[in-house]
Amino acid sequence: MHHEQPTSVAEAERIQEQLKQRLDLDTHLGTNPTLVAGVDVSYDKFSPRITAAAVVIDVTTREEVESAVVHGEVSFPYVPGLLAFREVPILLEALGTLGCRPEVVVCDGYGIAHPRRFGLACHLGVVTERPTFGVAKTPFVGTYDQPGRRRGDWSPLCDGDEVLGRVLRTQTDVKPVFVSAGHRTNLDEATSLTLDLSPRYRLPEVIRRADFLSREALRRSED
DNA sequence: GCGACAG
DNA sequence: ATCTTGTCGC
Numbered sequence: 123m124h125h126e127q128p129t130s131v132a133e134a135e136r137i138q139e140q141l142k143q144r145l146d147l148d149t150h151l152g153t154n155p156t157l158v159a160g161v162d163v164s165y166d167k168f169s170p171r172i173t174a175a176a177v178v179i180d181v182t183t184r185e186e187v188e189s190a191v192v193h194g195e196v197s198f199p200y201v202p203g204l205l206a207f208r209e210v211p212i213l214l215e216a217l218g219t220l221g222c223r224p225e226v227v228v229c230d231g232y233g234i235a236h237p238r239r240f241g242l243a244c245h246l247g248v249v250t251e252r253p254t255f256g257v258a259k260t261p262f263v264g265t266y267d268q269p270g271r272r273r274g275d276w277s278p279l280c281d282g283d284e285v286l287g288r289v290l291r292t293q294t295d296v297k298p299v300f301v302s303a304g305h306r307t308n309l310d311e312a313t314s315l316t317l318d319l320s321p322r323y324r325l326p327e328v329i330r331r332a333d334f335l336s337r338e339a340l341r342r343s344e345d
Numbered sequence: 346g347c348g349a350c351a352g
Numbered sequence: 353a354t355c356t357t358g359t360c361g362c
Contacts, residue, residue, distance in 0.1 A: 163352075165353045172353090200353075202350040208353095209352075231351045241351070262351045300351085 125211050125249060127197055134198065134207045135238075142240040144248045150308040151226060151253055156180055157187060158319065159224035160328020161216060161246075163209045164336040166344070170195040173340035174212040177331040178224050181318060186331065190219035191339045202262075203237045206245035213246055226253040226307060228319065230329050233304035233312075235264055235279055235286035247305020254304035255312035256287075257326055261300065271295050274317060288313055292320040299324060 128134035159178045166172065177189045192215045198207040209231075217227070233243035233256040241262075247254035264279040266289045273294045279287040279302070287302030290313055301312050319326035325333075 163353080165352085167354050200352070202352090205352055236351080256351085258351055260351070 125214055127211070128207055131201055131204065134201075134204050138204070138206075138238065138240055138245070141245060141248050142238070145234075145240065145244050146306050147234070147303060147308070149306045151306070151311050154181070155225035155253075155315070156182055157222060157224045158226050158228065158315065158328055159217070159220070160228045160230075160319075160326055160330075160332045161213050162230045162329060162332035162336050163212060164333070164340045165196070166340060171340065171343070172196050172212060173336045173343065174209070174216040175332040175335035175339065176213070176216040176220055176227075177328050177335060178220060178222060179319075179328055179331075181315075184321075184327070188220055188222055189331070189335060190216050191335055192216045192219060193339070193343055205231060206242045209242060210246055210249060214249065217250060224252070226255070226315065227304075228315070228326050228328055229254055229256045229304060230258070230333070232256045232258050232262055232300065233287070233302035235262065235300065235302035237263055239286075241302070241304075243302065243304025253306040255307045255315075256300075256302050256304055257316055257329060258300040258302075259325070269298050276301075276313065285309075290316060292317060292324050293322075296324050
């Protein structure tokens with residue numbers, strides 16, 4: 123699986139605009155998915171080495187079905203708003219290594235709640251032509267009121283009249299997460315699935331596992 | 346103009 | 353993202 127590698131911020135912004143034209147926010151899952159994947163990337167502090175992990179679980183049984191780990195190197199600097207160019211290449215490799223086809227991919231970051239309405243989840247969704255959405259841990263763009271304190275409570279993440287996502291409480295009295303649609307999913311599905319995937323902790327189980335997997339694999343690969 | 350800014 | 357110990361609470 124290959125992907126365009128921009129060599130400048132200006133070039134990345136052009137590619138981003140091109141990909142955005144393929145974004146589909148009208149279609150949605152329509153039915154409860156069975157196979158759900160979560161992806162994440164870990165970075166080495168002193169080298170360009172990175173490791174990506176993709177974890178697939180069966181939502182009905184909550185059992186892990188499969189996982190994949192891939193090692194690589196960063197090919198683009200971190201620029202707020204252009205995170206996808208840093209992570210999508212290796213995420214494609216990780217997803218391509220899986221033997222199954224997850225019905226939706228949960229990303230560690232934002233979807234359309236992005237400066238130009240095309241965050242990591244949108245980018246990965248368009249490139250893979252798969253349904254995706256994002257679950258972020260910290261605020262990025264948009265304004266919001268603090269949601270209620272109970273699990274399931276949420277408040278809209280907005281920019282003026284535009285609704286960008288939801289600030290969702292996945293655990294009672296625990297800091298909320300920021301959910302936004304990526305590609306071929308809507309906010310209701312993303313919210314519902316995020317809650318289903320977070321029965322015990324703040325973050326969706328697939329994201330937690332992908333985080334642990336990538337972090338440990340990177341650490342173990344150090345010389 | 347200056348600072349802030351997913352991971 | 354990554355660097356990091358203890359500590360408070362269930």
